[in-house]
Amino acid sequence: MQELRETDEFGSVARRTRVTAVFVGLAVMLGACVALNLCHGSVSVPLDELGQILWGAQEGGTNAQVIWSIRLPRLIAAGLLGGALALAGFLLQTFFNNPIAGPYILGISSGAKLAVATTMILVIGRGATTSSWMLVLAAFVGSLATMLLVLVASRRTASVSSLIVVGVMIGYICSAITDFIVTFASDAHVVNLRSWSMGSFSGTSWANVHVIAVMVLAATVCVCALSKPLGAFQLGEGYARSVGVDTRRFRLVLIVLSSLLAGCVTAFAGPISFVGIAVPHVVKRLLGTSRPLFVVPACFLGGAVFCLFCDLVARSVFAPTEVSVSAVTAIFGAPIVIAMLVGRQRRGY
Amino acid sequence: MLERHDSSALMAKGLAVGYDGAPLVSNIDLTVAAKGIVTLIGPNGAGKSTLLKTVSGQLAPLGGAVWISGRPLERLSAHERALELSVMLTDRLKTELLTCADVVEMGRYPHTGRMGIATEADRRKMREAMEMTHVWDLRRRDFMQLSDGQRQRVLLARAICQEPRLLVLDEPTSYLDIHYQIELLAVLRELVASRDVGVLMSLHELPLAWRVSDWIVCMKDGAIMAQGTPSEMCVPEVIDELYDLEPGTFDPVTGMIELGKRAR
Numbered sequence: 001m002q003e004l005r006e007t008d009e010f011g012s013v014a015r016r017t018r019v020t021a022v023f024v025g026l027a028v029m030l031g032a033c034v035a036l037n038l039c040h041g042s043v044s045v046p047l048d049e050l051g052q053i054l055w056g057a058q059e060g061g062t063n064a065q066v067i068w069s070i071r072l073p074r075l076i077a078a079g080l081l082g083g084a085l086a087l088a089g090f091l092l093q094t095f096f097n098n099p100i101a102g103p104y105i106l107g108i109s110s111g112a113k114l115a116v117a118t119t120m121i122l123v124i125g126r127g128a129t130t131s132s133w134m135l136v137l138a139a140f141v142g143s144l145a146t147m148l149l150v151l152v153a154s155r156r157t158a159s160v161s162s163l164i165v166v167g168v169m170i171g172y173i174c175s176a177i178t179d180f181i182v183t184f185a186s187d188a189h190v191v192n193l194r195s196w197s198m199g200s201f202s203g204t205s206w207a208n209v210h211v212i213a214v215m216v217l218a219a220t221v222c223v224c225a226l227s228k229p230l231g232a233f234q235l236g237e238g239y240a241r242s243v244g245v246d247t248r249r250f251r252l253v254l255i256v257l258s259s260l261l262a263g264c265v266t267a268f269a270g271p272i273s274f275v276g277i278a279v280p281h282v283v284k285r286l287l288g289t290s291r292p293l294f295v296v297p298a299c300f301l302g303g304a305v306f307c308l309f310c311d312l313v314a315r316s317v318f319a320p321t322e323v324s325v326s327a328v329t330a331i332f333g334a335p336i337v338i339a340m341l342v343g344r345q346r347r348g349y
Numbered sequence: 350m351l352e353r354h355d356s357s358a359l360m361a362k363g364l365a366v367g368y369d370g371a372p373l374v375s376n377i378d379l380t381v382a383a384k385g386i387v388t389l390i391g392p393n394g395a396g397k398s399t400l401l402k403t404v405s406g407q408l409a410p411l412g413g414a415v416w417i418s419g420r421p422l423e424r425l426s427a428h429e430r431a432l433e434l435s436v437m438l439t440d441r442l443k444t445e446l447l448t449c450a451d452v453v454e455m456g457r458y459p460h461t462g463r464m465g466i467a468t469e470a471d472r473r474k475m476r477e478a479m480e481m482t483h484v485w486d487l488r489r490r491d492f493m494q495l496s497d498g499q500r501q502r503v504l505l506a507r508a509i510c511q512e513p514r515l516l517v518l519d520e521p522t523s524y525l526d527i528h529y530q531i532e533l534l535a536v537l538r539e540l541v542a543s544r545d546v547g548v549l550m551s552l553h554e555l556p557l558a559w560r561v562s563d564w565i566v567c568m569k570d571g572a573i574m575a576q577g578t579p580s581e582m583c584v585p586e587v588i589d590e591l592y593d594l595e596p597g598t599f600d601p602v603t604g605m606i607e608l609g610k611r612a613r
Contacts (some may be wrong), residue, residue: 010450010472010488079354099445228465232458234447241407243458244431245513290446293464 018292022286026301030079033308037075042320067204074309076162077204078325080216081265081305082275083300086188086283087223088261090299094233094292095254096154099344100164100337101274103262106150107171108143109273111265113197114174114181114305115142121185132211132267139263143346146170147259199270199326201311208268214265223296226253230292247249272307272326274333277304281340306332358383358418359404359434360434360516362466366396366403372411373399374571381515381547381564383418388558389551391568392581392592397551398439398519400568404549405436405517418514428582431459435511437518438515449495449503450488453479456511478510479503482536498529503604506534509540516540518550522557530554534561556604559583567591 037043044210045053045063053064088100103109119138123129182193223230229250232240239246265272284290285303310328317323359381368371371602374396374547376429381387389397404415406422417433423434428464444452449458457471457476467475479485482502487495492503498613499523508516517536534557537548552558558565558579565582575582583601588594598607 009488011448034485078362097443103551190353225463228458228461230461234444235442235452235455236438236440238407238436239442239455241427241432242405242434242436242438243455244426246427247459253425284446286445289448289451292467315367341603 001099015289018288018296020291022283022298023301025286026298027306029305030279030301030308033312034075034079035303037078037308037312038071040101040316041066041071052143073204073206074201074311076209077212077268077303078201078307080212080268081201081272081307082279082303084216085260085265085272085275085301086279086299087220087296088258088265090280090292090295091230091254091258092225093263093280094230095258096163096179096249097234097236098163099281099340101167102274103143103258104271104273104276105164105264106144106147106167107172107174108167108259108262109266109271110171110174110178111149112139112142112263113147113271114178115139115145116267117178117193117197121181125185132208132248136211136215136264139267141263141282143259143263143266144255146174147255151255156344159285175254177268196270199221199272199329200314200322200324201269201307204268213265215260219260219264220300222253222257226250226257227292227296230296233286234290234292258337269325270324272329274337275284276307277331277340278329278333278336279306284335318331356383356419357381357416357599359549360386360416360419361404361413362412364410365405365413366399366408367411367437368408369397370411373572374568374573375405375412377413377573379404379566379573381549383514383547384541385563386541386550387564387566389561389566389568390553390555391547391559391574392593394453395478395568396571396588397568399520401549401551403485405434405435406430428459429455431511433513434515435508435518437501437512437516437521439519439523442500443502444492447492448489449479449492452492452503453484453488453507453510455515456509457509459511460479468482471577474510474512475506478506481509482506482592482604491591497524498526501529501533502536503526505536514546514547516546516550520551520556522552524545530557537561553597554604555583556589559602 035047038050039047043063043066045067049063050067053067085103085310092103092106093099115138116135120136140208149170150167154163182197229245230238232243233250237247272315279302280295280299282294285300287294287298309323310332313321314325314328358379359379361377361379364377365372365375374541377400389400391397399408403410411601417425429506453475455466457467457475458465461467461471468494476485479488482505484499484506487503492500495503505521519532525533538561540546541548562579565575565579566576567582567587575587585596587600588601589596
């Protein structure tokens with residue numbers, strides 16, 4: 001008893017219990033979303049049949065075909081990219097010390113979109129085919145360039161809200177240029193380009209999934225390893241430096257990682273809104289702490305759950321017509337952001 | 350020759366400080382003994398903060414040399430520096446969902462492992478520091494919900510549990526009422542009495558500086574105007590010149606103010 005009190009004098013046992021509960025809850029929700037996404041659709045697959053298909057007991061049937069070549073790659077992509085988006089948002093919020101920073105609102109997704117669209121049209125226009133890696137690279141360069149542009153602008157404006165305005169404006173500019181390019185492109189590739197540029201997980205191939213898995217998982221491991229300096233950064237740059245963080249290098253690493261994550265999402269699914277702001281916020285509230293050690297993995301899980309859920313909604317509400325997933329994430333995500341801002345105001349942050 | 354100059358917590362020789370290569374204050378000679386409290390006083394814009402930022406490694410020196418417990422500052426890595434000195438900044442800290450214990454735990458950063466998980470030993474040091482600054486009872490409260498005085502004491506506990514040889518505080522008593530000001534400075538006296546640490550800080554309140562300091566440094570117009578013991582420095586002649594006051598306007602020890610002198 002004495003020992004229990006000793007170890008819990010900082011409330012760490014209570015915190016651990018809560019964190020465990022959140023992770024268990026997220027895992028259950030992830031499981032439910034996975035099952036729903038696989039079973040539900042134009043052909044519905046009963047749960048017991050799904051088990052057989054996944055164990056490989058049933059091969060060659062239409063349902064097996066649908067699961068293995070359409071739903072499963074799409075599911076994995078949505079999960080990984082959702083996690084990537086939430087993490088990118090968390091990194092940007094830490095970087096700018098601003099809770100409403102995120103890859104979409106800062107225009108980084110739109111920058112990546114512009115780069116990818118340009119690359120697609122140039123390459124396909126010459127009769128060549130685009131590879132996944134090429135698109136990822138283009139998206140990364142686009143994100144990075146936009147991020148640097150936002151950074152330069154934010155250095156000159158001190159206030160927190162003007163950072164967001166600058167980001168939104170840059171996003172508009174990039175989207176406008178993308179529209180011009182798409183307008184002048186020939187019809188053949190516009191069809192694909194259009195659904196992609198609205199944000200969608202449809203048509204993900206296994207080849208895409210391999211690239212996504214490598215990129216996103218590698219970046220996520222890096223972010224987890226950065227939990228300690230991320231925590232120090234939450235007290236501001238001055239304190240971070242004073243406890244021994246090489247803040248210049250760390251900022252650079254944050255820029256590269258968040259651009260990589262956001263770029264990867266845009267390359268495969270187009271720009272997806274609000275996940276980067278809403279998920280980290282909800283996750284922190286649920287955990288009751290903003291310690292990166294817990295928030296980083298929970299963000300990844302939460303982003304995956306949120307995007308799987310939204311993708312399910314996007315393809316089932318008006319089935320057989322698909323809504324863009326970005327529209328669904330906006331409908332669920334934007335109110336969360338508004339509630340967050342209102343709550344923040346009330347608590348006087 | 351530059352290794353282990355002496356055992357003072359801080360030593361500066363011919364130091365020049367400023368921003369963007371333009372010296373704001375130059376020719377600074379300064380020593381903070383272990384177990385000593387040195388206070389910088391002087392008018393706004395005299396360069397007190399700039400000097401504190403430079404000796405704590407936040408700003409590059411523009412000339413001269415600084416030794417932190419005998420080791421040249423510019424040769425220390427960020428990590429080594431963090432083991433020698435900790436700071437309390439003037440920035441108003443904005444945290445989200447962090448308890449006071451979380452904020453204090455950040456002081457253990459240089460001592461914890463790769464993932465920054467505090468061990469039982471780290472927790473003991475945190476508890477010692479929090480008890481010293483009387484914030485142990487606040488440990489599970491959200492940092493943002495505290496009063497200014499409580500926040501300053503939490504931040505002081507953070508700086509203390511980093512276990513530095515030198516503690517650098519930039520105006521630790523701003524935002525505080527007189528009760529908390531006195532309490533904070535009493536903690537600093539207790540700290541230097543019980544541990545092998547030197548304190549360098551800036552203060553605006555002269556009567557407090559007079560009471561708490563072992564040594565006072567007067568800064569004005571890009572130079573150190575005078576430095577000495579509190580009883581040498583807190584005399585009307587020095588203070589009047591330091592702050593451009595008419596003789597008799599202000600008694601630095603009692604803090605008594607006489608208005609209307611200028612009109613005469």
